[in-house]
Amino acid sequence: MRRFEGVDFVESDLLLTEEEKLMRDTARKFVEDKVKPIIEEYHRGHRFPIHLVKEMGTLGFLGSNLKGYDFLPGISNVGYGLIMQELERGDSALRSFASVQGALVMYPILTFGSEEQKSKWLPLLASGEKIGCFGLTEPDFGSNPAGMKTTAKKVGSHYILNGSKMWITNGSIADIAVVFAKLEDGNIGGFIVERGMEGFKQVEIKNKFSLRASDTGILYFEDCKVPLENKLPGTKGLKSALMCLTQARYGIGWGVLGPAMECFHIALEYSKERIQFAGKPIASHQLVQEKLVYMLSEITKAQLLSIQVGRLKDEGKAHFSHISLLKKNNVKIAREIAKLSREILGASGIVDDYPVIRHMLNLESVFTYEGTDEIHTLIIGHRITDIPAYY
Amino acid sequence: MKIGVCVKRVPDTETRPKIASDEKNFDLSDAKFVISPYDEFGIEEALKLKEANGGEVVLISLDSSGDVTVIRNGLAMGADRAIIVEGDGERDPYETAVILSNVLKEENFDIVFFGKQGVGHDYQQVPSILAEIMNLPLISVVVELKIDGDKVEAVREIEGGEEVVEAKLPVLISAQKGLNVPRYPSLRGIMAAKKKPIDKKSPEFTAEKLSWEVEKVELPPPRKAGKIVEGEVEEQVKEIISFLSDEVKII
Ligand SMILES: Cc1cc2nc3c(=O)[nH]c(=O)nc-3n(C[C@H](O)[C@H](O)[C@H](O)COP(=O)(O)OP(=O)(O)OC[C@H]3O[C@@H](n4cnc5c(N)ncnc54)[C@H](O)[C@@H]3O)c2cc1C
DSSP: OOOOOOOOTTOGGGGSOHHHHHHHHHHHHHIIIIIHHHHHHHHHTTOOOTTHHHHHHHHTOTTTTOOSSTTSOOOOHHHHHHHHHHHHHHOHHHHHHHHIIIIIIIHHHHHHOOHHHHHHHHHHHHTTSSOEEEEOOBTTBSSOGGGOOOEEEEETTEEEEEEEEEEEETTTTOSEEEEEEEETTSOEEEEEEETTOTTEEEEEOOOOSSSTTSOEEEEEEEEEEEEGGGBOTTOOSHHHHHHHHHHHHHHHHHHTHHHHHHHHHHHHHHHHHOBOSTTOBGGGSHHHHHHHHHHHHHHHHHHHHHHHHHHHHHTTOOOHHHHHHHHHHHHHHHHHHHHHHHHHTGGGGGSTTSSHHHHHHHHHHHHHSSSOHHHHHHHHHHHHHSOOOOO | OEEEEEOOEEEOTTOOOOBOTTSSSBOOTTOOEEEOHHHHHHHHHHHHHHHHHOOEEEEEEEOOSOOOHHHHHHHHHTOOEEEEEOOSSOOOHHHHHHHHHHHHHHHTOSEEEEESSOTTTOOOOHHHHHHHHHTOOEEEEEEEEEEETTEEEEEEEETTEEEEEEEESSEEEEEOTTSOOOOOOOHHHHHHHTTSOEEEEOOOOOSOOOOOOOOOOOOOOOOOOOOOOOSSHHHHHHHHHHIIIIISOOO
8 A cells, every 4th residue: 555645636735834844744754653553552452642742742742833932832823733634643532632732721821821820831731741631521511511510619728629520631641630610700710720639530431432542531529629829810701711622623623634634545545456346446436436536525625724724823813613614624524534435445444454443433522522513513603694593 | 063964855765766758867756855864864863962062063965956845854853054055967976975075175074974875876975985085084884873072983784793993083974774763853943944044055066077977777677477376275285386396496
């Protein structure tokens, strides 16, 4: 099978800078050397390859588009997207890790944190010495986080947190959790909860059929004592949490191009080699070509959308509904492409000799988290009609 | 310590070669280009030396493509600056060595690294010719290097074993796989590389032309179709045995 060298039908590489291409190629090399050889083993073992975290930190992959400190690379949003794409070509678990660490932990600390919180945590998170997670979803509140039941009550020099957060990426391995809870006045505020704090418990969720190489956990707060200085002072209601989600969703929109391109590449190569009927490769059948062309068309459109939204984001002009379109469209087509690729591989597509079924299963989580496909439809619908239709 | 690394922009080793219409060159219009992989060992060793001793790492490349991406990659790994001698097409190893020697003399390096060969043409000649022109010691095919003051100790790969060689700076070193594991450029390195100087020079060829010329390049003949044995297992075994003993005569 020919080596993967990206998919670029309309020369959209021409829209990238020299540095952006170099960043992508570096991330691709990292994934080829360090991720590809081990990932099936971690997937089978339902384990997160935690040893890769520090190396990702050294390369600058954690929070790479954030600016303001020497240790933050501050690269363009397209460069950041390309790195996410390459990491997710390795496995959605790695991209999920990088999304959470950068967009859901470093970003809120940078944006809403105090000077002390920033100088204490950002260097450790950027280098991968410390791992973070983001707790918004609860057992009873997913798509509608506004209903959250976790509370934070101010008592003396502490906030006392009660409640739980579920489906939390990095939940059981995290050193710190950025957690959103309802304050006594009914507003929502953000907190940094540290591993080992009194009343804080982290439990891993087992038996997943998707994102098996990612750590997903439940966070329990039982009269959990969080010092006052651990509140993120800049958080102002649910909007602050949603701002974090916009950052992460942007990276997801790019990330899924990785599995989409890989699944297309494998389907194309496989269909040229696999012989069925009259000694002809299956790629010679019109029905197979139709699938391949569909995949390529969708990848090409998604690439152009990603670059445009990335450039808008650099200019500060990306609206969150643009990012909803990016997340919704790209995840949907990636999921569809993974499924079609699996079909083309026939029985070979159901074993992990090829990464296709692993990507296919991973993309189920990606379809659901960070706003399901339906929720993004409602966000875009709201924007164009000016009528909210969430309930 | 002033450290030079000669690097060559070459087609990626996975490129499928196509012959150009003049039948003397390759058509590389579709190829992806990289730093010759052996040169990367040279860059890594240079960066390690700089980290240990301070100083400067300078990349030198004779290259007529006008594409600086590959050199930027070396700067992103951590080299401080680059000199590109812009040629006017492919040069043979002797011409390359003469042209590079003019840059190296001007820069006056304590140590200069090369890859043991540039992949693609694989001439394996430039470091040796340069050593001769510059009257400097060359330690080739190096897999381990220690430098203490101006004392150099290198381990070379030789047929069936290793050879330990001592020399004094200044010295030329050609790198072999195993010398180190080249680092990936970090994102900060890539951002910094944008601002690092790339000095462009025109080639100075100051010697009598001794060259040879490429008459013709050809692809190896396509492999003949394999032989498929069919029938019952016992017949197949017999057929394979008779093929191995009678036709290719290896058993
Ligand atoms: C692997 C994984 C990792 C995750 N990581 C994190 C994390 O790190 N941090 C975090 O906070 N959360 C995380 N989540 C949670 C994730 O964000 C939620 O699962 C998601 O928001 C959906 O919530 P839910 O599962 O409760 O589904 P529900 O909200 O119950 O939705 C169920 C279905 O109903 C549909 N639906 C709901 N409301 C409407 C409506 N108004 N109109 C039409 N359809 C509707 C949904 O689209 C969906 O199809 C993760 C989830 C997974 C699977």
